[in-house]
Amino acid sequence: MENFRIGIPSKGRLAEVATELLGDAGMKFRRQDRSLFARVRDMPIDITFLRTDDIPVLCAEGAIDMGITGSDLVQEAEVDVETRMELGVGKCRLALCVPEDTDWKSVEDMKSCRVATSFPNVTKSYMVANGAKPHLVNLSGSVEVMISLGIADAIVDLVETGSTLAANRLKIFAEIGSYQTVLIQNKQNRQPELADRIVRRLEGVVIARDYSLLEYNIPREKLAAAEQITPGFNSPTINPLEDTDWCAVRAMVKRKEVIGVMEKLEELGASAILQTNIANCRL
Ligand SMILES: Nc1ncnc2c1ncn2[C@@H]1O[C@H](COP(=O)(O)OP(=O)(O)OP(=O)(O)O)[C@@H](O)[C@H]1O
Ligand SMILES: O=P(O)(O)OC[C@H]1O[C@H](OP(=O)(O)OP(=O)(O)O)[C@H](O)[C@@H]1O
Ligand SMILES: [Mg+2]
Numbered sequence: 594m595e596n597f598r599i600g601i602p603s604k605g606r607l608a609e610v611a612t613e614l615l616g617d618a619g620m621k622f623r624r625q626d627r628s629l630f631a632r633v634r635d636m637p638i639d640i641t642f643l644r645t646d647d648i649p650v651l652c653a654e655g656a657i658d659m660g661i662t663g664s665d666l667v668q669e670a671e672v673d674v675e676t677r678m679e680l681g682v683g684k685c686r687l688a689l690c691v692p693e694d695t696d697w698k699s700v701e702d703m704k705s706c707r708v709a710t711s712f713p714n715v716t717k718s719y720m721v722a723n724g725a726k727p728h729l730v731n732l733s734g735s736v737e738v739m740i741s742l743g744i745a746d747a748i749v750d751l752v753e754t755g756s757t758l759a760a761n762r763l764k765i766f767a768e769i770g771s772y773q774t775v776l777i778q779n780k781q782n783r784q785p786e787l788a789d790r791i792v793r794r795l796e797g798v799v800i801a802r803d804y805s806l807l808e809y810n811i812p813r814e815k816l817a818a819a820e821q822i823t824p825g826f827n828s829p830t831i832n833p834l835e836d837t838d839w840c841a842v843r844a845m846v847k848r849k850e851v852i853g854v855m856e857k858l859e860e861l862g863a864s865a866i867l868q869t870n871i872a873n874c875r876l
Pocket of ligand 3: 734
């Protein structure tokens with residue numbers, strides 16, 4: 594049987610993200626200088642390096658079995674692929690943006706304005722659904738400068754921190770959607786067992802990146818309250834201590850909530866509160 598093929602971005606901001614994710618999930622490969630293929634060590638998988646925005650269509654057509662790309666590009670490509678999982682990285686929004694000093698009050702006001710974008714399909718659907726009929730100017734980058742160049746009245750582009758908008762004196766007028774990096778799969782699912790194994794491996798890494806392990810000691814009488822603070826992923830693990838009035842708790846906590854949770858536990862009377870980062874997990 595032919596090797597399973599995973600398409601990942603050859604360059605740009607998602608190239609390293611995808612390589613690192615696969616590597617952390619035990620799918621390591623070495624890319625020879627500018628080569629378009631690499632073989633995964635110890636698994637029947639070939640990695641193909643592609644343009645990020647070509648990955649949805651190439652996956653739909655079966656050139657690759659799976660792909661890593663942005664969910665914004667999947668929506669824009671209007672193709673039939675299955676999204677297997679969100680990878681928790683590359684988070685951004687797609688927004689309709691206008692000059693800071695605009696007079697428009699609603700999208701409907703923007704009747705026949707000129708909109709520059711590299712997302713013509715999503716833009717058109719969104720604006721038509723909101724009662725406007727824009728003239729689209731299709732571009733592949735540097736969209737934010739198009740208003741000052743005089744060829745557009747508004748733009749639809751990705752926003753992450755908002756610094757590119759601010760630098761061009763633009764502001765968000767309406768948000769069209771939120772996106773992130775996703776794992777997509779061809780609908781034929783040629784090798785379902787291998788595909789599921791890849792998904793499980795990536796899930797292990799994505800969940801581990803999102804959570805920390807918190808361990809602490811707590812008086813038994815406070816255990817119920819502590820469990821409310823750290824309910825764990827499924828449920829916390831409780832172990833007895835030599836002093837029978839106390840017990841030890843181990844629970845997974847969202848990384849971004851750890852500090853607040855530690856403070857609450859301390860207030861409740863917990864001691865020896867330790868945070869450990871998780872490299873990988875199977876739950
Ligand atoms: N701030 C951001 N700007 C653009 N894309 C982002 C941002 N944050 C995350 N992404 C995701 O990255 C994808 C763009 O990936 P791409 O490989 O084209 O990288 P790039 O760095 O924009 O490359 P290029 O220089 O070719 O524009 C977007 O479709 C989106 O899913
Ligand atoms: O909200 P921010 O954090 O400023 O990020 C958003 C900007 O980043 C991307 O551009 P990119 O760097 O990919 O350049 P490009 O226009 O050449 O694709 C995107 O197209 C926006 O312009
Ligand atoms: Mg870009």
